[in-house]
Amino acid sequence: MLVPLDDELLLIRRGDPFLLVAKAPELFVLCIETYDKELCQTVEAGDLIVASAPEGGDVRQAEILVELVRTYHQPVFVIPKDHPGSARLSMVVSAGSAVIPKCDIVRGTHPEQDVICASEEFGNLRLSSVHGGVEISLPESEEKFFSISKIQTTVAR
Amino acid sequence: MCSGAGGFDVELTQRLKPKKYKCRSCGATFESVSKHPVCPTCQSESVDEVC
Numbered sequence: 001m002l003v004p005l006d007d008e009l010l011l012i013r014r015g016d017p018f019l020l021v022a023k024a025p026e027l028f029v030l031c032i033e034t035y036d037k038e039l040c041q042t043v044e045a046g047d048l049i050v051a052s053a054p055e056g057g058d059v060r061q062a063e064i065l066v067e068l069v070r071t072y073h074q075p076v077f078v079i080p081k082d083h084p085g086s087a088r089l090s091m092v093v094s095a096g097s098a099v100i101p102k103c104d105i106v107r108g109t110h111p112e113q114d115v116i117c118a119s120e121e122f123g124n125l126r127l128s129s130v131h132g133g134v135e136i137s138l139p140e141s142e143e144k145f146f147s148i149s150k151i152q153t154t155v156a157r
Numbered sequence: 158m159c160s161g162a163g164g165f166d167v168e169l170t171q172r173l174k175p176k177k178y179k180c181r182s183c184g185a186t187f188e189s190v191s192k193h194p195v196c197p198t199c200q201s202e203s204v205d206e207v208c
Contacts, residue, residue: 029197032190039175042191111173111190 001143004133008150009063012136016056017119019101021127021134022049022066022153030095031075032111038075041113043095048129050099053091054107054119059151065093067155078111092117098128121145178204 003010010021024047032039043049049070051062068074076093079085089107094116101118108117125146126137138146175188182201189195194204 027195029195029200031197037188038197039173040187040189040191040194040197042189042193042195044193 001136001138002130002133003136003148005150006132008152009066010134011059011147011149011151012122012125013147013149014119014121014145017121018053018056018059018062019116019118019122019125019127020051020053020059020062020066021099022070023047023129023134024049024070024095028073030069030073030113032078032113033075034078034111035080039111041095044097046129046131047095047097048099048127048134049093049095050116050127051091051093052101052116052118052122054103054117055090057090060154062091063151063153063155065091067153069093069095071155076113077108079108081106081109083109098126100126177207179207180204 012019030041051065086107096113101122103120128135173190179186180196181203183199185198
């Protein structure tokens with residue numbers, strides 16, 4: 001399904017877990033900081049910026065994560081595997097022309113920005129940027145389990 | 158089950174292949190994983206790949 005999206009936020013929820021999706025308004029460089037190097041990813045206008053809350057939580061926290069990247073171009077930090085910090089990450093963020101939720105990756109450890117740690121209920125969902133909106137690929141039989149709504153960002157743009 | 162911390166991790170088939178670039182505008186060197194590299198220091202798109 002295609003959902004039109006401008007500068008508002010798209011909330012995709014299934015029970016407590018949710019994804020919060022935004023579109024980049026302009027081209028910018030997202031720096032991905034690993035323990036020993038910096039990788040740069042060009043985020044194109046219209047690309048997706050997605051925050052994931054695998055156990056749910058406050059949507060405002062996810063909004064802050066999204067806006068730190070979308071508006072303030074805050075670098076993303078990637079931690080090594082087996083780092084205890086993974087346990088502290090209740091929400092994670094990713095950016096790209098497409099974002100694929102996966103439940104079998106360790107939080108915060110993947111510099112690949114086309115995957116994001118999410119609840120297993122999101123395993124069959126795919127998000128792609130399309131002109132003027134977001135394409136949500138989801139088996140028709142699962143659509144009824146998701147609630148999809150738009151919320152306005154509280155960050156002045 | 159989502160693995161969360163300390164759980165099973167998959168080996169992703171698509172690994173990042175960063176390339177090194179030098180900005181023609183400001184001289185900064187950086188590594189980019191994008192097909193469309195942009196200088197993170199001055200936002201210039203005028204960059205050269207360096208070996």
